[in-house]
Amino acid sequence: xxxxxxxxxxxxxxxxxRVCAWRSGVNIAPVMVEMDLTNKCQLKCDFCTFKYMKDKSxxxxxxxxxxIQDMVNxxxxxxxxxxxxxxxxxxxxxxxxxxxxxxxxxxxxxxxGYNLCKNTIDTIIENFHWVRVSIDASNExxxxxxKGVDGFERTINNVIxxxxxxxxxxxxxxxxxxxVITPKNYKEIYFFAELFAKMPEIKYIQYKPxxxxxxxxxxLEKEWWKGKVEPLLDKTMKDFPKAVINYYKFNxxxxxxxxxxxxxxxxxxxxxxxxxxxxxxxxxxxxxxxMSFGNLNLHSFxxxxxxxxxxxxxxxxxxxxxxxxxxxxxxxxxLYQLKHGGxxxxxxxx
Numbered sequence: 001x002x003x004x005x006x007x008x009x010x011x012x013x014x015x016x017x018r019v020c021a022w023r024s025g026v027n028i029a030p031v032m033v034e035m036d037l038t039n040k041c042q043l044k045c046d047f048c049t050f051k052y053m054k055d056k057s058x059x060x061x062x063x064x065x066x067x068i069q070d071m072v073n074x075x076x077x078x079x080x081x082x083x084x085x086x087x088x089x090x091x092x093x094x095x096x097x098x099x100x101x102x103x104x105x106x107x108x109x110x111x112x113g114y115n116l117c118k119n120t121i122d123t124i125i126e127n128f129h130w131v132r133v134s135i136d137a138s139n140e141x142x143x144x145x146x147k148g149v150d151g152f153e154r155t156i157n158n159v160i161x162x163x164x165x166x167x168x169x170x171x172x173x174x175x176x177x178x179x180v181i182t183p184k185n186y187k188e189i190y191f192f193a194e195l196f197a198k199m200p201e202i203k204y205i206q207y208k209p210x211x212x213x214x215x216x217x218x219x220l221e222k223e224w225w226k227g228k229v230e231p232l233l234d235k236t237m238k239d240f241p242k243a244v245i246n247y248y249k250f251n252x253x254x255x256x257x258x259x260x261x262x263x264x265x266x267x268x269x270x271x272x273x274x275x276x277x278x279x280x281x282x283x284x285x286x287x288x289x290x291m292s293f294g295n296l297n298l299h300s301f302x303x304x305x306x307x308x309x310x311x312x313x314x315x316x317x318x319x320x321x322x323x324x325x326x327x328x329x330x331x332x333x334x335l336y337q338l339k340h341g342g343x344x345x346x347x348x349x350x
Contacts, residue, residue, distance in 0.1 A: 018269075022269075032078040032079070034272040035059075038086065043086070043114060069103075094119065109124060112134050112155070114158070124162065126171065130173060131175055134177075142188060143155070159175075175201055175203060177196050208249055278296075294310075
């Protein structure tokens with residue numbers, strides 16, 4: 001199965017200087033920061049990992065700009081605007097994005113596509129390196145059932161408008177569409193790819209397994225995944241070259257290998273800022289009591305990042321309770337070996 005650009009371990013190789021500094025004990029700046037601009041969302045996805053935190057919180061615009069300025073000064077390389085909620089619902093979405101773009105920091109966006117008006121589309125096309133629209137359905141009935149809103153046609157039309165704007169402006173912004181695989185929608189895997197395969201501006205069609213939040217002790221059954229889902233993915237990827245999968249999540253899903261590490265090293269490369277202004281270990285530990293490094297309404301991002309409080313918070317994490325297939329798990333596999341592998345790894349024998 002193709003995994004396209006979705007390979008966190010290989011991406012670390014592009015940041016060898018920062019990895020080596022980290023291994024030497026330097027308090028490095030993150031490579032990427034995930035940033036929630038708001039917790040608001042118009043959709044009601046039944047699989048949403050963060051449905052427990054849906055409220056009306058918006059990050060204060062001045063607080064966000066100051067944090068971004070800190071990131072620029074610290075040489076953070078990218079910001080991924082995500083949720084939380086739907087990033088484009090923040091009243092100053094365009095202003096915040098343009099401020100970050102002005103300083104040359106790479107920008108990515110997760111959006112449900114429902115709120116993409118012309119001005120928002122122009123902002124995306126002109127400032128982002130990539131945007132991925134999470135659609136997760138191949139027809140009106142499934143969209144309503146899965147996402148709780150009758151918005152399939154509207155979302156598809158917005159994707160088409162996004163593609164037209166990219167073509168019209170000769171933009172380098174990569175456009176992708178996403179499909180979270182659940183027991184309710186997995187039969188649509190192939191049909192979803194058919195919808196977008198012939199759109200030249202769509203760079204990839206991404207599939208990934210649903211991840212439950214920490215409060216729901218349930219995971220996809222391996223037998224269902226291998227017996228029902230994998231054959232559909234195989235056929236889809238055979239017929240549609242643009243189709244890709246977060247393969248590392250699939251491997252973690254079906255693997256019985258226990259984690260070697262007991263500390264989340266990965267957070268040092270990609271932490272999360274929530275819409276409340278808190279700086280969190282990662283997106284999956286947002287709004288979890290005791291998992292905030294500090295709040296941007298009280299302290300600067302740099303101060304929070306360099307504080308002793310961050311190290312104390314990390315010690316509290318019970319890794320065994322974390323999701324089986326989060327992104328940091330993949331990064332942690334590599335970082336643990338670099339930190340503790342020593343000479344036993346025979347690393348000169350490639």
